[in-house]
Amino acid sequence: MKLKIRSLHMENFKGIKMLDVTFSGKTKISGQNAVGKTTIFDAFTWLLFNKNSSGEEKFNVRPLNEGIRVDNVEIKVSAILDVDGNGVELSKTQKQNWVKKRGTDTAVLQGNVNSFEIDGYPKSEADFKDYVSGLAQSEEMFKMLTNPQYFSSLKWKDQRDILMKLVSETSDVELAKTDGKYAPLINELEKAPSTDDIRAKFSKALSGWKKKQAEIPVRIDEAEKSKIDVDVAEQELAKVDLVRRIAECGKKMENAGSALGDLRSKEMQLQFDMSGMEQTMNRELSNKRSIMDAELRDCKNELEHFAVTISLKEKQISDNEKTITDADAERKKLGEQYNSEKAKAFDETPYLFDESKWIFDESTTVCSLCGQKLPADKIEQLKADFEERKTKAKADAKRKLSDSKSDFITQKESNLEEIKAYGFAKKNLIEELTKKNADLQMEIDSLKKQEQGTFTNKEELCKLLSEIPEEADYSQNEEYAKLKARHNEVLAEIEKLESNGVDQVVTDLKAEKADLQSQLEEVNKVIAQAANNVAIDDRIETLRDEQKEIGQKVADQEQMLYLLEEFIRFKLNKVSESINSHFKTVNFKLFETQLNGGMKDCCECTVNGVPYSTLNSGHRIVAGLDIIRSLSELYGVSVPIFVDNAESLNEFNVPDMDAQLILLSVSEDKQLKVEGV
Incomplete structure (x- = not known):
């Protein structure tokens, strides 16, 4: 219409x-x-x-x-x-x-x-x-199409809603299928009402997994604290010794009062002494193994920490490099805009004074009523008036030329300063992220060096641990060898004797045996409690496996959110290209990249990269007319x-x-x- x-x-x-x-x-x-x-x-x-x-x-x-x-x-x-x-x-x-x-x-x-x-x-x-x-x-449409300044006076969200009507309908799924890297998003795009819903879904999941990730170290620490600090090997050795001593008491009770009993007592004492030395030697080996086991666990924990930290910093470098690449591309585009603006020259032609239009009309020196030539003084006055008007017209043309040229230069300088400001902002962003990446790389190199040192230490500990024997070599101990020889001699003497009998020391032996049995019961209780440490270690190992799985879940959610932001940027670029194709003079900026690489929605009208708000009155009107032209075509x-x-x-x-x-x-x-x- x-x-x-x-x-x-x-x-x-x-x-x-x-x-x-x-x-x-x-x-x-x-x-x-x-x-x-x-x-x-x-x-x-x-x-x-x-x-x-x-x-x-x-x-x-x-x-x-x-x-x-x-x-x-x-x-x-x-x-x-x-x-x-x-x-x-x-x-x-x-x-x-x-x-x-x-x-x-x-x-x-x-x-x-x-x-x-x-x-x-x-x-x-x-x-x-x-x-x-x-x-x-509608009245609203009439205002938009009859007033060049009305559209730009609307809220940016209302402007954006109107502009989106210029875009041909293309679903997010169809758009994602144009680039293979967005394939992981297609299933979500098919189900979700919008990309905001997808972002909310994965942000919520990420928050949940991060919360669980923070809980795991606390649970591991609680499990470690619930373990009983006891040397199981030492308790087992004590148990064996108590069982042996109880048996010896029984034998002493049988052989009390006889020479055979005395010999058996000597034999039992020698056996006890030998057993004590065996326990001491085996305890030293057990302590050595325990210390190395603890150091080895610490090494493994440190290696896991280094791996996670390095991975996170490498991902941060990758994200920063992507932002640097995008900022550098925008900076180059700004450079092209700057050169294009700088190359613009003022056209003086429309303002030059046209001498050909200012020629005195000789017919005005003849009277229009009688046809006779006017008096000389009248003719001179006419010519003087004509020259005065001509002089004034020249001055007006010169003034308009000067004013227009001044306006052109002012606007050009303003445009150049605006482009330079944008360029410096991108340059600062690139320098900031480049320095940050260099710092991150130094941190990664340091972490890898520490990681290699920890790995070397772990390998050395494993080697040393494998070299510790399960049981001490008693034959290398000179004192033990003497006891062993004496024990063999007593055994030989016992074999020669066949006498037996009962002595009054039986009562004392019974008391000693009861005391030893009480000690054995206590040792058995400690061993039973220590057995729970094995279950706790299994639980801790399970928690560490769960920690790795949760870490992967966190990485998965972060990857999906990063891919979603990339897709939204890709989509908005396509939408921006489609919308701006409808205009000849203006362009619309529909989003801006923030320092952290994220995106912020906006709707800003620009002319040659200059925001509408900084344009002079004339350029604003021209921009408004260009907008009206496109909206008129949209609404018919x-x-x-x-x-x-x-x-x-x-x-x-x-x-x-x-x-x-x-x-x-x-x-x-x-x-x-x-x-x-």
């Missing part, structure tokens, strides 16, 4: 008593401030939507006389519109409703009454609104475009628009000036 204004009629509207304006395809309305340029725009929007051009419903429509409201006059606005080539006249009139209160002659204003007409036929307000809605589709609607502050535009940079343009410009004219362009 294409809508144009053919003409607009106003009576007593704000500061305009009576005015008729005829519009062309491009109409310029100029004059000093406060002469009524914006009032024309207000009148048109009041007619259609009962609001001014800023969207305010409550504004002063009625004229004022020295600040006092003018009553008892009708306010009328009518317009002849061209709707797809067909003319239609819309009219709106507002009257005051004066009512006399009962019992008085004083009339009181009870508000205003509006009446409406379409092609001269009276219409109800509802019917009039229905007709206007059919023309403009063309409506009149009112360009306020149009004096900041140059004729050469006004884009061609498939819509009616109404340029509102400040000039030195004291009265409104309407002209077709």
Whole structure:
């Protein structure tokens, strides 16, 4: 649908008593401030939507006389519109409703009454609104398509929602299938409503696994503390010795009071002494093994810690390198933009003074009534006036050239500074991450050196542990060898004796035996408690295996989140390319990369890389017209475009628009000036 204004009629509207304006395809309305340029725009929007051009419903429509409201006059606005080539006249009139209160002659204003007409036929307000809605589709759309600055005044999220309508429908699954590295995400993309839901899912899982990961060392420490600090080997040796001594007591009781008993006592003492030496020698070997076992466990724990720490730092380096690569690519692009901007040169041609247009017209020296040549002094005056106007025109052209060139240089310098600022930001990011990677690599090298030292120590401990015998070599001990020889001699003597008997020492032997049995019971209890240490060690080993599995789960969640961020960046780049393909002058930045490599949503309009907020008035208008052109194509609607502050535009940079343009410009004219362009 294409809508144009053919003409607009106003009576007593704000500061305009009576005015008729005829519009062309491009109409310029100029004059000093406060002469009524914006009032024309207000009148048109009041007619259609009962609001001014800023969207305010409550504004002063009625004229004022020295600040006092003018009553008892009708306010009328009518317009002849061209709707797809067909003319239609819309009219709106507002009257005051004066009512006399009962019992008085004083009339009181009870508000205003509006009446409406379409092609001269009276219409109800509802019917009039229905007709206007059919023309403009919606008031919001009309504002976007008729005011170049309206779209950029919206919240960035609203701008983004509108721009997304320009993108062809392509599902996340279809997009992910275009690159094999996103294959792990496809199953999630098929099930999840959005990438935000996927991020929430894996972030929640990562948080849960990290919580479990933090709990494992505490549980291992608790298990270690629950173990009993006892030397099992020593207790076993003590048990063997007690069993032997109890048996010897029994034998002594049988042989008490006889020579054989004495010999057996000697033999038992020798056996006891030998057993004590055996226990001492085996205890030393057991202690040595225990110490090395503890050192070996410490080595294994350190190696696991080194492996996890190095892996995390290497991943951090990889992530930083990806961010550096992306930042370097953006920096190169900024360099190209900087060179392109720097190469721009000001075109003086449109501002040069045209001498050919300033030739004195000799026909003006002849009287238009009688045909006779004017007096010489009159002719000289005409020529002097002509030269004065010519001189003034030259000065005006020179001034416009100087002002325009100054504006061009100022804007160019601003653009270059903006690009340099962005470039330095990327450079600083690259330098910061490069230094950070160098520090990380130094830390990794140090950790690997420590890891190698720990590994060497572990290998040496394993070797030394394997060299410790299971049982001591008693024959190498000289004292033990003497006891052994004496023990053999006593055994030989015992064999020669056959006497036996009972002695009074039986009672003492019974007491000794009872005491030894009590000690044996205590040793058995300690051994039983120590057996629980084996179960605890098994539990600790299970926890360490679980710790490795959880570490892998954490890495898996982090990998999926990293891949998801990569996919979102890939998707947004595709979306940005698709959206920006619809515009000729502007581009939209839909996300920005943060220092930590993450992404932050945004919607920022730029022209040649310069943000809309830093553009001058002229460039903002040109950007707004480019946006309107694309949105008009999207909605299939063309409506009149009112360009306020149009004096900041140059004729050469006004884009061609498939819509009616109404340029509102400040000039030195004291009265409104309407002209077709």
